[in-house]
Amino acid sequence: MDCVVDERKKPSTANKDFTHLLKIFSTWRDLKLEQLANLFLPLRLAQNDLQDHRPLFTRDWLKTVLLAPDAFGATNEETALVFKILINTGPRPSELLGTKLEHFVLEHEVPHIRVEEYSDGVIKRKLKTKWSEREIPLVGVSLDAAKRIVTMGGVQAYHLKADRWGALINKVMVERKLKETERHTPYSL
Template sequence: MDPEISRPPFSRAWVEGKLLAAGALNGLNEEAADTLLVQVNTGLRPSEVLLCPLEDFCLDDEIPFIRVAAHGRELKQRHTARDIPLLGVSLAAARRIVARGGIQRYRDKSNAWSSLVNKFLDAHGLKETPQHSAYSLRHYVEDALLEAGVDDRVRADILGHKYDRPSYGAGGGLLGRRQALAKISI
């Protein structure tokens, strides 16, 4: 099943009321939980977080961000390389990841991470429907940005999607992406 096509988005009410409820992720190991939380305000693919080396968590910059880069592996597409601002619960989770020395347990093990997290979500009633998965957070971010009126180009830049129009300029850069994500940040 292709997660890009088949997974429904979580609703904002579900993310806020269930996934981010106090104690909702208790029992999930810290690295797995924090990886999930990084996705909440970024729409990053789990593999993009799990393959990120410590030095690409750029938390001391004026706009804290995570860098998605090849790092010796082939990116899904050229436009997948990007810098994504970190805000809210995602920034807090990234800080905890960095404090622990980066991704270790699930580094280059996104299938193991997905299996664990999806079983956890299912066992703890954290799937909005049976079709939902951790990947549904990516779809949630896309829908939330659309509902917030964020331009197609900026949404594509945030999610690492192909943009079918000629790209002129930097598309707002890190500041523009931060302003867009601030509209939906939890």
């Protein structure tokens, strides 16, 4: 509670920590075959409906700034293409950056990206929730960007590296003045 009040952390951040503790305790309890109540189960901080939510980009900003020729300057092409795929689709960047080439299904009546778990040797791609598995239709600038990614051999430089991609795209957005406000991020798409 001190972190939420004094350090201005969001209640949702604290609740996420409670969930992790709940899972750790449950795993330990199950391994030890203990019959203990999980004390972390009822711990939840109320969410304030007036919390700051990430703003969405306006349609005008998307058209005139983010999709302007040379908006991303000398930024590597893959970074900008991933951003453009996010514009019309809305997946988590980590979902898109976890795709393999065969997850881009472009020769289909409805071109799409398959978001799914997979195991590829030592790499095990897990999704955030069981409901995250889905097919995401591609249209407009997102379809064009996906086609280019496919011709490049799929996501490569940032495959399974969402944190690296996020750090770079946020830096580029600041340097190139691509943020509509200070609170806008790639998640604002």
